[in-house]
Amino acid sequence: MPSTFTRRHALKTLTAGATLMATGGVPAFAEDQTKPTPLAAPTESSWASFRHGPAQQGVAKTTLSKQPELKWELKSRDGWVATCAIVGDHVYAPALQGYLYCLHKATGKEIWKYRSIDDPDEKKFAPGFKAAPLVTASAVYVGDEDGILHAVDRKTGKRLWKFVSDAEIAGGVAKYGNELLLASHDSKLYGISEAGKETWSFQTDDMINCSPAVAENFTFLSGCDTQLRVIDLKTHEEVRNVPLESQLIASPAIMGDLLYVGSHAGELVAVNWKTGEIDWRYVGDRELPYHSSAAVTKDLVLVGNHDKLMHAVDRKTGKARWTFATKARIESSPAIVDDRVFFGSGDGNIYGLSLADGAEVWKFNAGKAVNAGIAIGEGCMVVGEDDHNGRLRCFA
Template sequence: MCIFRLMTTLVLSIAGLAMTGLSTSSASEVAPISSVTSPAAEWPSFRQNLLQTGVATSTLPEKLELVWEAQLGDQIEASCAISGGKVYAPCLSGHIVCLDLKSGQKDWSYQSIDEIPANSFAPGFKAPVTISKGVVYAGDEDGVMHAIDAATGKRKWIYKTEGEIYSGAVVVEDRLLFGSYDNALHCVKVEDGTAFWKFATDGYVHCTPGIVENSAFIAGCDEHLRRIDLQTGKELSVLPLSTYLIASPAIRGDLLYVGTYANEVVAVNWKEMKIAWRYRPSDKEFPFHSSAALGEKVLVIGSRDKQIHGIEIATGKGLWTTPTRARVDSSPAIVDQRVFVGSDDGNLYQLAIESGEVQWKFNLGKSIHAGPVVGEGYLVVGSTSSDGRLCCFGKK
C-alpha cells in the first residue's frame, strides 16, 4: 500500500515453462531449483508458484458449494495458503490461523507477539502466507517476518525489518525473499532467519518477488522494475516505469507482466528490459493494485475502475471487461477455463476466461481484498468483515 498508505492507509497450463536451475559452488550460493511448480494440487504462496502466475494446479467441481465458513476474529486482508490438507490464514488481529481444509476446524492459532500491552493490540498480518517444507512464513505490520512450525504453530524464528511488510515471501531452496516498507528486498536463511543480503531501493517494496533464472524481479514504489541476482543481491538490470508499482510481477517465458498505478498493464521483455506492449483501458487514472493471472492466451487482472480485465497475452489487446460494483484489488486465480476473483462489492466472481461472462458469484458480505486460493479441490477466500469471515468452497 504505497500511495494509499499515505492517503489513509507448473504443472502450469502451458507445457515447457520449466525454470533454469541455479548453480552452486559455495555455502552462500543458491541451490538448484528443480522446477517452478508447487507440490501437487497445493497453493503454497501468494500467486501459487515462483513465477507468480496465479494458475492453480488443482481442479474444482463444476458447481461450487459453500463447504464451511469460519470467523477468525478480525479482517482478512491477504491471501491464505493451502498445503497438506490445511489452510493457513492471516488476520489483522495479529494471528495466523491453521484450519483443516475439509472441515474448517481450527488446529492452532499463532500470535505475532507473546503478550499484548494494555490498551494496545498485536501487530496484524497484512501480507500473504507462504508455506514450504513444514514452515509457515508471514510478515506483519510492525515489519517482522515470522517463521512458524506448520505442525505445531510454534515460533521457529523472527527477522526484523524497519518497515511494514505487505510482500509475500518466496522460498528458493535455502533462502527466503520478501519486500518491506523499509525500502528494501530482504534475503534471509530459511533455517534460522539470519541475513544473506539486503538490496536497498528508493521506495517501498510492496510486491511479492517473481523468480526466474537466478534472479528476483521486484516492482516498487520507486517507479522501477528491478532484476536482482539471487546469489549476491546485486542489481543486474533496471527499467524505469515512471509510476508507482504495487502489484507483483507475473512471468512467462521472456516476458514479465505487471499492472501499474498509471492505469496500465505492461509486458516487459525481462532479458532485454524493454517494453513489449502496453494496455491502457482509458484515459482516466485508475490504478492496478491486483496482480495478474496468466491463462494460456488471456491475462486477467482487476482494477480500481471497478472492472475485471481480460487482455490478449500475445498482443496486449483488450478482449473483455466485466463490471463489478466496486474496485477490484483482489488478485485472480485461474482454474482451467475459469477465473475466480473478489471485489470490494463483497462478491466472489467466477468468470469464463475467454469471454469474461459471469458464471457464478457469492457474496461474502464485506469487501474482498485477498486473492482467492485454490488447492486440493477447494477454493478459500477471506473478507474484510470485522469478524474475519473465511469461506471454503468445493463439493460437500
C-alpha cells in the same frame, strides 16, 4: 498508494473482546475427515504461496467443482486481506487481528493459532498480517505490519525464529535455493537464511509492496520508486532497471521472457525482462490504479482495476479480449482453475467467469468487500472479507 496509517492507531479505542469463531450450520465436505492426515510437503495441487509458485502466475493446478459450494466460514474482528495458503489437509490463514491460523481444510476446525506477539492478552494490540504466507514442508513464513517476518513450525504452531525489518511487510516471501527473499516497506530486499539470519540485502529508493517473483537465477521487484528491478540472485546485484513512471503496488507475474504488472497510474505493461524493452502497454477506458496482481495463461493476462472491471488482455498483442463489470473497485488478485477465473470485488461479491468470453458462471454474495486474493488448492477455494467481523470462507 497505500496509507502508512496503521491499524494500531485505528484500534486504540476499540475493545478487543471479539474472537475468531467458527460459524455453525454450514455443511462440511462430503467425506467425513475429522482427523487430518500427517503433514505433507506442498505439491502442484497445493497453493503454498501468494500466486502459486515463484513465477506468480496465479494458476491453480487442482480441480474445483463447476458450482463451488460453501463448506465453512470463520469470523475475525478485523477481517482478512491476505491471500491464504492451502497445503494438504490444512489452510493457513493470516488475519488482520494478528493471528495466523492453521485450519482443517474439510471442516474449518482450528488446529493451532499463532499470535504475532507473545502477550496472550486480547486487549493488547497485535500487529496484523496483510501478507500471504509461504508454506514449506516444515514451516510457515509470514510477515506482519510491524515489519517482522515470522517463521512458524507447521506441526506445532510454535515460533521457530523471527527476523526484524524496519517497516511493514505487505508482500509474501519467495524461496530461492536455501534462502528466503523478503521485501519490506523499509525499501530493502533481504536474503535470509533458513535459520533466520540476514545473508545480504539490496537497497531500493522507496517502499516495496510486492511479493518477489523468481525465474532462473533472477528475482523481480516492483515498488513505489517507480522502477522494475531485475536482480541476479547469484551476485545480489541489479542487472536491469526499467523505469515505469508510476508507483507499483501489484506483484509481477512471469511467463518466459515476459513480465506482467499493473501500475498505480493505470497502465498494464508487458516487459521483456531479459532486454528491458516494453513489449506492450495496455490502458483501459479510464486510467485508474491496478493494485490487483495479474493472473497469466498462455493466451491471457487477467487483472482487476479500480475502474470496477476485470480485464482480460491478449498476452501476445496487449489488446483487450473482454472486460467484466462489477459495482466497485477490484483489488483482489484473481486465480485461475481450468477454464475459469475467480476474484473478489469491493461490491461484496466473489465472481467466477469463463476465460473464453468473460461470461459469469458463478457468483457468491459475501456481503462485505472482498479485497483479499483468491487461493485455490487441494480441491477447494478460500478467500476472506476485508471488514469488521469479516468472514473467511472455504468453497468446494
